[in-house]
Amino acid sequence: MKKYILVVIFGLSLLACKQEPKTVVVKKTAPERHQPKNVAYQWQNAKEWLAxxxxxxxxxxxxxxxxxDKIHFVKMDSVIVPTDFSGDIEYYLPFPFKVKALENVNKIIFFSYPSQTFATYENGELTYTGPTNMGRKADxxxxxxxxxxxxxxxxxxTFNDEWDLKWNFNIANKLGVGWHQYELPGYPASHSCLRLQEKDARYLYEWADQWILLDNNTISVKGTPVIVFGAYDFEAAKPWSQLVANPKALDISExxxxxxxSPFLKTIMTEQQKRIKYQGKK
Incomplete structure (x- = not known):
């Protein structure tokens, strides 16, 4: 009788090993952040403030x-600066700290066209954010x-062979669209790519996952999901100029x-599962 029980247990363990890997949900601990006493903004002369x-x-x-970026900052006549710099950068940019709908998504990046900012989330927790300059009106x-x-x-x-792009990560292969380090004049100015400060471009370059190819024409596993959303009003003043009157003007809610x-969650989870399965075979 004991031998029979052992055989059954062993057989069940073999069956368990053959099952598809389950979705791995990492309980991401919220990073410790320093909140400023107040988030408010004022106009300042750029050169005087920087000096x-x-x-x-x-x-x-x-x-x-x-x-x-710093090169273009000093060229501006007036800039917007917080009255209190004691907080971490996340308090001055618009993305929410937590998104419950993303709890099962291991990694995802968002680019907001209206606010010209980006953010990374790991299992629903905001982990990194910064500014971007996206495509100009014509591109x-x-x-x-x-x-x-x-x-x-x-x-x-691919637009101009005299332009060297550092920390380039493509997100739309056939369109040639991706993020990279390049000058940020303070408004959408690119030829459809997502311009970043070098520190941010390098962070995303090292944080995000590449695709995995079976051959030159077949994708086995896709990389990290990226959602670009919203529209920019090219005829209006820079949206962040509203922050002086209303510090929450650009806030992006959960x-x-x-x-x-939501329309993409099923696809995102399917692709995430493929990566987990691939990693389990390695």
């Missing part, structure tokens, strides 16, 4: 608020669901993120 500021974290926040960045595919630390633009991701 009086040595705090690197304050400079990083000011550049992000103005969706620009607007396509919106919808994409997946990261190939990447290169440095490559040459409900809005849920609305944008």
């Amino acid at each position: 009086s500021t040595t705090d690197s974290s304050a400079i990083r926040i000011a550049l992000a608020v103005n969706r620009t 607007q960045t396509p919106t919808g669901l994409f997946f990261t595919n190939w990447k290169a630390e440095e490559t040459t633009s 409900e809005e993120i849920t609305k944008h991701v």
